[in-house]
Amino acid sequence: MHKGDTIKIAIFSDTHFGFGTGKETETDSYDQAEEAFTLSQGCDLIIVPGDIFDSRVPKQDVLAKALNLFFRPKELTCETELIEIKGKNHHKIHPLNKSGIPIIAIAGTHERRGKDVINPVELMDQTGYLINLHGETVIYKKDNEKVAITGISGVPETFAKDVFEKIDPKPENGCANIFLMHQSVGEYVYTDEKSPGLELEQLPKNFDLIVNGHIHWRNQCHIGPKKETLFLLPGSTITTQIRKNEAEKDKGITIYDTETKTTEFLPLKSQRKVIYKEIRCDSEDIKTIKCKIIEYLTELEKKEEFRKKPLLRIKVLGKIQGNNHRIDFSDIIKNYEKNFILSVKNNLESETQAKNKELVAKLIENRMSIDSMGLNIMKDYADKEKITFNYNHIFELLADGNIDSAEIELLENITISKETK
Numbered sequence: 001m002h003k004g005d006t007i008k009i010a011i012f013s014d015t016h017f018g019f020g021t022g023k024e025t026e027t028d029s030y031d032q033a034e035e036a037f038t039l040s041q042g043c044d045l046i047i048v049p050g051d052i053f054d055s056r057v058p059k060q061d062v063l064a065k066a067l068n069l070f071f072r073p074k075e076l077t078c079e080t081e082l083i084e085i086k087g088k089n090h091h092k093i094h095p096l097n098k099s100g101i102p103i104i105a106i107a108g109t110h111e112r113r114g115k116d117v118i119n120p121v122e123l124m125d126q127t128g129y130l131i132n133l134h135g136e137t138v139i140y141k142k143d144n145e146k147v148a149i150t151g152i153s154g155v156p157e158t159f160a161k162d163v164f165e166k167i168d169p170k171p172e173n174g175c176a177n178i179f180l181m182h183q184s185v186g187e188y189v190y191t192d193e194k195s196p197g198l199e200l201e202q203l204p205k206n207f208d209l210i211v212n213g214h215i216h217w218r219n220q221c222h223i224g225p226k227k228e229t230l231f232l233l234p235g236s237t238i239t240t241q242i243r244k245n246e247a248e249k250d251k252g253i254t255i256y257d258t259e260t261k262t263t264e265f266l267p268l269k270s271q272r273k274v275i276y277k278e279i280r281c282d283s284e285d286i287k288t289i290k291c292k293i294i295e296y297l298t299e300l301e302k303k304e305e306f307r308k309k310p311l312l313r314i315k316v317l318g319k320i321q322g323n324n325h326r327i328d329f330s331d332i333i334k335n336y337e338k339n340f341i342l343s344v345k346n347n348l349e350s351e352t353q354a355k356n357k358e359l360v361a362k363l364i365e366n367r368m369s370i371d372s373m374g375l376n377i378m379k380d381y382a383d384k385e386k387i388t389f390n391y392n393h394i395f396e397l398l399a400d401g402n403i404d405s406a407e408i409e410l411l412e413n414i415t416i417s418k419e420t421k
């Protein structure tokens with residue numbers, strides 16, 4: 001490599017197109033992704049590691065908006081040249097994929113579908129808007145610099161370790177090597193999932209850069225025996241759940257330089273401000289708690305001017321006087337709706353409802369966890385009955401209402417392991 005030859009890569013993740021449809025924040029996912037694309041101009045490559053869409057079967061309006069945004073880099077001039085795509089399956093490259101700035105993607109948790117059906121990221125691949133990787137490696141060249149990008153699309157955490165071992169991604173000689181994934185890893189877990197499917201030590205070795213989608217707040221660190229790999233969590237371009245750690249970090253795009261192996265972060269100006277506030281109560285009555293909230297809101301209105309109405313999450317916690325646990329905050333939410341998109345989370349302690357709250361919290365934590373839960377129940381059942389089948393595929397068929405196909409598949413492919421003692 002000659003000095004000065006470098007490939008600049010724009011990385012952003014989890015655009016969640018379609019998130020908030022019908023709500024006040026409906027256009028946020030498109031507006032914020034649009035700015036991410038604008039900031040990517042001048043880069044040699046764009047990487048989007050999963051959850052481009054908020055659902056695995058996005059509505060046509062959502063798809064149309066996404067296609068329009070993904071078309072923008074196609075109209076720009078770019079010298080990056082596709083050299084090769086390696087993998088088990090013959091990957092047809094649509095001609096559109098050869099114009100403009102190349103976009104490399106993987107599918108995320110929200111786009112996951114069964115083996116024989118097309119997920120929306122695959123659809124984008126087949127129509128030439130991006131190249132979707134699953135166990136494949138794509139190599140690009142610019143001047144004398146080459147970059148190899150390998151990707152594994154998001155898989156259920158239960159299977160992550162097996163899938164990674166089976167695919168066993170390896171770096172390419174003479175290239176800058178990047179690996180894309182979309183999982184919970186080690187301490188980086190998205191929801192309060194029981195445990196991540198992978199630990200940092202189990203990630204592929206000797207890559208220059210590992211990019212992990214899925215986790216919505218930005219972070220980066222060096223990993224590997226010699227700290228030779230930069231592990232990057234680019235974070236989402238949109239806030240889908242208001243959490244403390246997410247509210248504190250800006251949304252934006254990361255630019256990676258293959259020569260210096262360094263990153264630069266460009267925050268989005270269009271991002272809607274997210275505020276997370278905890279209000280503590282010490283055995284006070286409802287009226288006092290509500291006064292505390294109003295006091296905070298009045299202060300905030302005076303203190304700051306917001307370009308876009310901010311998303312504001314107030315968590316009330318501590319002990320409440322008496323047994324009345326059902327507090328209605330809708331009057332406050334209504335009174336302040338002109339200035340804030342406000343939600344109040346009631347975490348006030350009451351022994352009788354502690355158990356119920358725990359259950360409800362688990363259920364509503366994340367829409368996708370319903371899928372994971374269903375899949376886990378199916379796997380637990382199969383383990384108990386000592387039978388093996390393609391859980392993922394059967395679950396997908398059942399979830400889509402294809403009961404007949406599920407039945408046929410199960411009857412043909414189920415294997416029963418006999419216990420030998």
Ligand SMILES: [Mn+2]
Nearest residue numbers: 014051108214
């Ligand atoms: Mn996501």
